[in-house]
Each structure stands twice: as structure tokens, then as C-alpha cells.
Amino acid sequence: MVATDAPLFSRQCQALARRVTAGLARTGTSGSHFSGDLFLAFSTANPGAFDPDAETLQRLAFIPWGHLDPCYEAVVQATEEAVVNALAANEEMTGRGGRRTPALPRDRVTDLLSRAADSAKAGAPNNATGLSQHTARSHSSPRPSRASPASCRA
Numbered sequence: 001m002v003a004t005d006a007p008l009f010s011r012q013c014q015a016l017a018r019r020v021t022a023g024l025a026r027t028g029t030s031g032s033h034f035s036g037d038l039f040l041a042f043s044t045a046n047p048g049a050f051d052p053d054a055e056t057l058q059r060l061a062f063i064p065w066g067h068l069d070p071c072y073e074a075v076v077q078a079t080e081e082a083v084v085n086a087l088a089a090n091e092e093m094t095g096r097g098g099r100r101t102p103a104l105p106r107d108r109v110t111d112l113l114s115r116a117a118d119s120a121k122a123g124a125p126n127n128a129t130g131l132s133q134h135t136a137r138s139h140s141s142p143r144p145s146r147a148s149p150a151s152c153r154a
Contacts, residue, residue: 002016004041005045007043007046012062015072019072020074023075023077023080046061090103
């Protein structure tokens with residue numbers, strides 16, 4: 001789910017939703033024909049745009065198509081960050097029929113991300129973890145990376 005306060009039309013929201021797969025790909029995740037992946041995007045800007053009166057039509061704002069690249073990058077970065085955060089924040093689960101899924105060892109995940117970041121800083125290929133060098137860099141810092149402008153923050 002992609003939510004933004006950027007003033008976008010419905011087709012522009014669809015274009016943002018299509019960028020989620022690029023963020024997944026950065027983490028080594030791939031989808032399949034039967035994976036059931038569904039990505040949705042919406043904008044909270046332009047209240048009343050679904051059933052506008054004459055005054056609302058005069059006030060509708062939007063970002064021109066040619067200026068959406070920062071929004072696309074924000075979606076990709078936020079998706080990538082969400083996957084890495086899910087790996088780090090996971091917990092053991094017991095599901096239906098007592099099926100147990102153990103949590104990933106946080107220390108090991110942190111160690112792998114740190115080594116990938118070190119490898120990226122040294123300019124070495126990052127084959128040990130399967131993560132892209134961008135992933136290693138962006139998740140080794142204490143601050144999450146964000147694209148600009150502010151209305152396109154993920």
C-alpha cells in the first residue's frame with residue numbers, strides 16, 4: 001500500500017503502485033505469476049475530487065507527469081526499507097495446525113547488513129548477502145533515506 005499527500009491523479013497513483021516491484025527487486029525478492037501480489041496507491045490530496053463541484057474543480061492541484069521521478073524513487077526506497085525492517089523486526093509465529101515459523105536471528109541479520117555495507121564502502125562486489133549495494137548503504141545508517149520533494153516522501 002502506497003499512501004501519499006502529493007497531489008496526484010488516479011493514473012499517477014497507478015504509476016506509483018507499479019514502482020513497488022522495483023523496491024522488492026532491490027532486496028532480492030522476486031514475484032511469480034501466481035504470487036498474488038497486489039499493490040495499491042492513493043493520494044490524500046485534493047479532498048472532494050471524486051465528486052467535485054465547480055469550486056473544487058478550480059482548486060484541484062497535481063504534479064505534472066514529468067516531475068514524478070522523486071515520487072517514484074520514494075516508493076522504491078520505502079518498499080526496500082519496509083522489507084529490510086520486516087526482516088529485522090520479525091518474531092516467531094505459530095500458525096494454523098501448530099506450524100511454527102522461527103524468527104530470523106536479529107544479530108545475524110544485522111551482521112549481514114553491516115558486512116554488506118562495509119563491502120559497499122570498499123567497492124567490493126556484494127555477493128555474500130544477495131542484497132544490492134544500495135540496500136546495504138541505505139540501511140546501515142541510523143536515518144532512513146528519503147527522496148524529495150517533501151510531498152513525495154515515502
